[in-house]
Amino acid sequence: MAPYILPIGLLIASNVFMTFAWYGHLGHKAAPLWIAVMVSWGIAFFEYWLAVPANRIGHQVYSAAQLKTMQEVITLVIFAGFSVFWLKESLSWGVVAGFVLIAAGAALVFRG
Structure with a gap:
């Protein structure tokens, strides 16, 4: 059972880290860019x-295609929550519709 479930949990955790690495600095725009890059x-x-x-x-x-697809969908879900709760940005109907089409x-x- 572990090869089916463990990768999903690991991908969720990795995407939380990566979302903060890529977008977390947007909440700290006063920090110099080089610091943002190094922290990221x-x-x-x-x-x-x-x-x-x-x-x-x-x-x-x-x-590999299924793993990549899982990762992308997980990324979208985590990013949507991150965008709303960390960046305080709302999700428009167009963004939600686009995410649904990707899903x-x-x-x-x-x-298949």
Whole structure:
């Protein structure tokens, strides 16, 4: 059961780290850019410690395309929450509709 479930949990955790690495600095615009880059790089280091095992373990039971698709959908869900709660940005109907269309495309990847 672990190869089916563990990669999903690891991908969720890795995406939380990566979302903060890529977008967390937007909440601290007064910080110099070089500091934002270095802090983001440090956060991304830990993301790799989760993403690489997720893909290595997950590839036992999922194709690479399925793993990538899972990662993208997880990224969108985490980013949506991050955008609302950390960046205090609202999600427009167009953004939500776009995310739903991406999720529909993901469903096609898993069908066949």
